[in-house]
Amino acid sequence: MPQLITAPGEAVVNRYRTSVVTPRVDAQVVKRHVQLGDHVDAGQALVTLSSVAMATAQGALLEADTELRRVKQLGRDVVSEKRFVTAQVAYQQARAQVGAYGMSDRQIDALIRQGDAARADGRFQLLAxxxxxxxxxxxxxxxxxxxxxxxxxxxxxxxxWVEARLPVNEAEWIMKDVAAIVTVGDTQLNGKVVQLHHQLDDTTRTRAVHIEVANPDHRLHPGQFVNVVIEGKAQQAQQGIVVPKAAVMRSKDGDWQVFVETAPGRFEAKEVALLRTAGERVMIDGIAPGTTVVARGAFFVQSEIAKGGFEIHNH
Structure with missing residues (x-):
């Protein structure tokens, strides 16, 4: 049985697959094109803004484009090299400014192609x-x-991502890319460790671990609580007798015990040492390999033995 670390976890956004959309200039929201929970495609219009600074930049771009077209039509035989270079630089700077303010290349090309000064109204769309x-x-x-x-x-x-916070001594057993299982209700999802934080939480003094989980059916949502089981380092693995968790019971004196079959349909309690628990399995010491133990119904067997003798067939 490998070293398995169990801990509560919380589904969080995958920051490497997350983007924020922000304006780059002071602007007013004119129109929204999407709502909370909508699925969007890359390049899709999200919101229309209006900005005075953008209007000024758009006007300057149209002026620069007009001047550049003029000098190109006149040609280098008529226009001096200095004027030609100046027109090119002014155009590139004006184009770069409206791009820096939030217009995409496609939006800029459409504005120039239309060549209508009335279009320099400061409106533009932010895209996904x-x-x-x-x-x-x-x-x-x-x-x-x-x-x-x-x-x-x-x-x-x-x-x-699923974020689990582990004590330092347990986090030291975990390596990047090791397997993990995330349990949501009755559903188990396979994942792997993609990040181990080096800085401890100031309040809990725990170390955060991020597990990446494939979530094609959107079973997990940010903020949802889950349970995680993470596989530890190979050198932490142990060997022993592994039985279902339900097979191990407490005796009257508080020791751990299992019920072994001494003859067909006859059982007796055998004291064991509990070495490790991993999910619904436990590792024990005290019985030999190949021993037949009660895996289900151990509580029933314990109750019957406590009544004073027990012999059961066909159970």
């Missing part, structure tokens, strides 16, 4: 940086938002 589910959208229409304000959070829940 990845596919996933919208799990946060704390804004309302008409709200003024500052640069860096989190308008939406998107996460890919197909591979989610």
């Amino acid at each position: 940086p990845q596919a996933g589910t919208v799990i946060n959208d704390p804004f309302v229409i008409g709200q003024i938002v500052a640069p860096g304000y989190e308008l939406l959070r998107i996460t890919d829940e197909s591979r989610i």
